[in-house]
Amino acid sequence: MGILEWFRRDDDQPDDDRTTISWARHRQDLVNAAGIGVARLRCHKDTWAYFTESMDKQSFRWDSGPFRAPAGQDITVEDGGMIVVPLSGSSLAGLLSFCRDSQGGVIGNWSEVQRAIGRRVEAAISAALERVEPANGDPTSSPMIVLDDRPAPVQAAADASH
Secondary structure, three states: HHHHHHHOOOOOOOOOOOOOOOOOHHHHHHHHHHHEEEEEEEEHHHHHHHHHHHHHOOOOOOOOOOOOOOOHHHHHOOHHHEEEEEHHEEEEEHHHHHHHOOOOOOOOOOOOOHHHHHHHHHHHHHHHHHHHOOOOOOOOOOOOEEEEOOOHHHHHHHHHHO
């Protein structure tokens, strides 16, 4: 596919190197993310370090302006290296944009690992944004994006194969 064909493609038909989330859905997710006061991202500390370091190194590739990493004291440390990171709506939109851009696109010297991380995290953010609605002043609710996939219990896996 040439560059002109890439720009003219059907938004709902992803390339093999792109996420399965359509461009139309991605654009709506950006709008939804921008409207959030605070979202929480639960992930491993190394995953968060990857994002902050990569976004800094790759800022020439994407618009990093909306993203602001929270201060260290605002990050909650949990057992097993897990952390909970509070993100403003603009920072969440910036992370979502970075994840999409890391999947290839016009400027695409991204590794398969970087593309896979971008696809997985974009999917997690998108799933959390499906459940978002105006808070109407309720300060106790905020979306939680969880990056903590685990193996299915052995019995559940055995039941699913029958």
